[in-house]
Amino acid sequence: MNLDSKIPQGPMAEKWSNYKANQKLVNPANKRKLDIIVVGTGLAGASAAASFGEMGFNVKNFTIQDSPRRAHSIAAQGGINAAKNYPNDGDSVHRLFYDTVKGGDYRAREANVHRLAEVSNDIIDQCVAQGVPFAREYGGLLDNRSFGGAQVSRTFYAKGQTGQQLLIGAYQALMRQVNAGTVDLYTRTEIVDIVMVDGKARGVIARDLVTGEFQRHFGHAVVLATGGYGNAFFLSTNAMGSNGSAAIKAYEKGAAFANPCFAQIHPTCIPVHGEFQSKLTLMSESLRNDGRIWVPKKKEDAEAIRAGKLKPTQIAEENRDYYLERRYPAFGNLVPRDVASRAAKERCDAGFGVGTTGLAVYLDFKSAIERLGEDAIRARYGNLFQMYEKIVDDNPYETPMMIYPAIHYTMGGIWVDYELQTTVPGLFAAGEANFSDHGANRLGASALMQGLADGYFVLPYTIQNYLADDISTPRMTGDEKEFVDAESEAKAKFEKLLAIKGNRSVDSIHKELGLVMWDFVGMARNKEGLEKAIERIAEIKKEFWSNVRIPGSGEGMNVELEKASRLADFITTGDLMARDALHREESCGGHFREEFQTEEGEAMRQDDQFAYAACWEYQGADKAPVMHKEDLTFEVVKVAQRNYK
Amino acid sequence: MENNISLTLKVWRQNGPKDKGRFETYKLDKVSTDSSFLEMMDILNEQLVNEGKEPVAFDHDCREGICGMCSLYINGRPHGPDDDVTTCQLHMRKFKDGETITIEPWRSAGFPVIKDLIVNRNAFDTIIAAGGYTSVSTGGVPDANAIPIPKVDADEAMDAASCIGCGACVATCKNGSAMLFVSAKVSHLALLPQGKVEAARRAKNMVAKMDELGFGNCTNTGACEVECPKGVSISNIARLNREFLKAKLAD
Structure with a gap:
């Protein structure tokens, strides 16, 4: 198995520029002769399909839903990171790169992450030009907030609906190309296999979910942007339809699957209520900006709460254990997700959990409401509070929310090289479907950044480097x-x-x-x-x-x-x-x-x-898979034990 | 507090677009009031599969009220008896023990039934394709802070942009009009300097497409605003009319 990562030459900060300066391009007349299949219409898929269409390629774009706008990127609440440094608080491309590698516990490829940080600023510019209504200050400029794992405020947001607004931006760009005739859209259509011709990915077999009919589609290249595989757990924060099947089809055709065990457990989800529960609902990490996480300090208080004899508001301040602030004074409630999740599990396993099951901790806004007033909190998190109240039937302005960790995101995925190409020539993977940028843990507000980086600013370059050798390959009819x-x-x-x-x-x-x-x-x-x-x-x-x-x-x-x-x-x-x-x-x-x-x-x-x-x-179906290694070397980042204390 | 309730369900079943369709009645016992409405539907389907029958087909995906996939006309209201929610956020605590619940698909000329409770809403995508965007391609755009936007405008644009494209507005309208949906997009973009440039052209093209696809006219009944799970305001329709009129006057 060839695991050549194709990292470009030169110092870290110049690799992407060097790549672009030396890559092959496809001229406009030839672009018209080339077909690209994009599977998925989330942030990565829609942005890639729209960009390819704008460039002049012929695109076929597939979604299992009735509309591209349903893709699960839409549910991301908190925000999107970029190294704009608008707040003048010391941010830079280098710092975003560094935080992401460190946050990923030094298991990501440095060169990919650096490129991600470099293009992050372009994403914000692009989205604003599309009309994404990001939150603004009274002066008319963009507002930022902070997120877990960072000491700067670099997160752009649109209320608690950032994913929705970014996806709608990409969806609108996509529909513009559908209207222009450069993108053919296939809704309610699922990819059931990848077609290989002479060792290259040359198309897909699709199934029309309305008629049950099978279809054959040719493409000079195939891009999978099909999201993660968290629903292997049945209960997760993923949408009901989110699935990892396209990635598994790629794996079965010879694409390496990298770091499958790296799954993110999100610390702030609404706890499980019963055996018929169908999914878990996430409460945005942004809530940890103002919410304080605690459990009772005394076991007997926790027991009384579980038995319904005591309310959280009756526990005096000195009898509360703000365990994240206690254990991690430097980052407090804003430690990265993996750290916060494990700390919640530790307290609950030790018998301090709350809720009827004992598998919950409190996320309390009392001190933020006292400090800023209820209106300020409503302006920041109103829709999240409403969502919580509809599900749990509790008013979080008056009583603390209850939260517990749940499966949320998968950092692992299809292995890709620097060009986002898998080990199968002509098969690319973008967004959550690939393994590239988040190492063993993803920082908050980085998924949206990666999805759009791959689709708007990476694939439009790297796919040309591949397709430039394919300009004389004639279209296949599907009857081969x-x-x-x-x-x-x-x-x-x-x-x-x-x-x-x-x-x-x-x-x-x-x-x-x-x-x-x-x-x-x-x-x-x-x-x-x-x-x-x-x-x-x-x-x-x-x-x-x-x-x-x-x-x-x-x-x-x-x-x-x-x-x-x-x-x-x-x-x-x-x-x-x-x-x-x-x-x-x-x-x-x-x-x-x-x-x-x-x-x-x-x-x-x-x-x-x-x-x-x-x-x-x-x-093979009943054989154990074989593991290969891509060694990670760190030229720039100093590898250390992560310390958020 | 959690309780268990028993229900009678009258559910619309229809094999395909050409099938006439009919109501079927099902009984369900011991449904937790903490369950969501769609979890109740899961329980029904599990029961049907175990009886060897075909489960009820219904659209759903994120189950947190944002993807716009879920629909359902429940006891005569789109998204059911609770306010400001989608069907997936509706919980069984809103129903009484022993109650009969009638469940139908969106019923509108613009949204033909595909199967059971699933309808075809591709018309919304077609309307967006007619002009619901800013005509900018990837790359070569100015810095995000190059044009300051008054906070009130940005906030108002955000409110209009919160439309999830579920179609409840069309389903509830006696005219089957898509004006709230179209106006939300026209407003969202017209309120921002980036979208203002093409505001008139956009309004004209989107309205023409809406008419072409067989959606009805708006007679200001306001039902759409009441049933919109995201509280999108009908003041957007007034803004659309202004933009549309401006476009027509310029012709």
Whole structure:
């Protein structure tokens, strides 16, 4: 397996400029002859498809939803980082780069992260030109706020709906290209396989989710921007439709899957309420700017609260344990997500948790309301407070919110080189679907930045370097043997699923998988548990392929069939995550191995053994994958234990 | 406080666009009042699958009120009996034990039924494609702080831009008009200097597309504003009319 990262020559700050100065380009007349398939319409997919269309390529863009605007990027609340340094508080490209590598616990590729920080400012300019209504000061200039893992205010935001506004900006740019005829949009259409011709990705097999019909699509290059695989856990903050199937198809065609065990557990989600819960709702990290996290200092108070005999507002100030402020005085409530999540779990495991289940901590706005007034808090977080109240039926202006960590984002993903190309030539991956920029832990407000960086400012350059060698490759019709065979294989898989006619619903098996993932591959992992998880996932796989029940047929819309085909891939993903977590005998970022912690319970990296990206190569349906390493070297950043104290 | 309730559901079932469709009645027991409405639908579907029947098809995705995917006409109201929420944010504590709940798809000429409770809302994308953007391409734009924008304008643009494209406004309108949706986009962009440049052209093109796609006229009943889960105001319609008139006068 060729894991050449293709990092350009030169000093870190000049690599991207050097790359652009020396890369191959495609002239306008040739762009018209080239087709690009973009899968996904989130921030990365929509921005890439729109930009390719503007440049003159022919684009086919696919989404499983009824409209590109539904992509789950829309749910991001807090904001987007950029190194503008408008507040004059000491920010710079270098600092954003440094914070991101450090926040990722030194498991990301420096050159990619530096490029991300470089283009961050262009993103903000682009979005403002599109009419994204970012929050502004009275002077008419853009407002910034601070986020976890940073000591500067570099986060741009649009109320608590930043993801929505950025996605709508990208969606509008995309629809402009649809209108111009450069982008063909396929809604309610799912990619079920990638077509390989002579060792290169040359197209996809798609399934129309309304009619059930299969389609063959050719592209000179294929871009996957299909998001993360957090729904392997069943309960996560991801949307119900979010899935990792396209990434698994790429993996099965030979694309390396990197660092699958790096999943982010977000500290501030609304706690689980019952067995029929379908998803978990995130409360933006921005709330930690003004909210203070605590649990009772005395166990008996926590017990009384759990029994419904005591209210949080009745606990006196001196009997509250603001444990983040206590443990991490320098960053306090704004420590990175992995640190905040583990600290919440530690308190709850020790018996200080609140809520009926004991799996919750408080996020309290009392002192912020006293300091700034209720109106100021309403202006900042009004829609989040309303959302909380609708779900929990509690008024967070009067009583503290209850929160608990939940699976939120996956840093791992398809391995890509500096050009965002996978190990399969012609197959690219962008946004959350790739593994590139966040290492073992992503900082808040960096996902939106990465998605748009990849789509607006990286792929439009790097894909040309690939396509420049393809200008004489004629379009294929889709009737070639490779396309016909790929379609037959995909059809056969769906028929196999329908033929099982077992006794269990898709969801019941998915929930079983989710529990195994949460118990053994969740916030704290150990060797014994991970070995058990691999065993249990194999059993679930067997159960699925022999006992799943899918009513209806393959003709017309069949939601259970869609879910079943995605679950088959989540089972593969779950197995990969567990194997990766088992092999990585260290704690770093979102990956916490109980065997590797300091006396104070902090994560202990093993840099001498694990300073690499673990890249898994598919070997066949019932064979264990093989791991390859991309060694990480750090030229600029000084590798140290992360310290937020 | 959490309770369990029993329900009778009258659910619209329709196999495809050409099927006539009918109501089917289902009984559900022990639904937690802390469940969301769509979790209740999950429970129903789990029950149907276990009985070997086809589950009810309905649109949903983020389940936190922002993607605009969920729809449903519940007891005669889009997004159900609670105010300022989407169906996915509606919780069962808003219903009584023993209640009968009628669940239908959006019913509007502009949104044909695909299956059961799922409708086709592609018309909204087509209207946006007709002009709901600023005509700038990637790169070569000025610095984000080059043009100061008064905070009140930015805030007002944000309020208009909070539309999630769910279609409740069309579904509730007796004329099947898409004016609230169109006006929200026209307002959002017209309020900002970046979008002002093409405001008149945008209004004209989007309104023409809306008419072409068979949406009805606005007669100012205000029902759309009441049912909008994001509280988008009908004052946007007044702004659209101004922009539209300006465009027509300039012709």
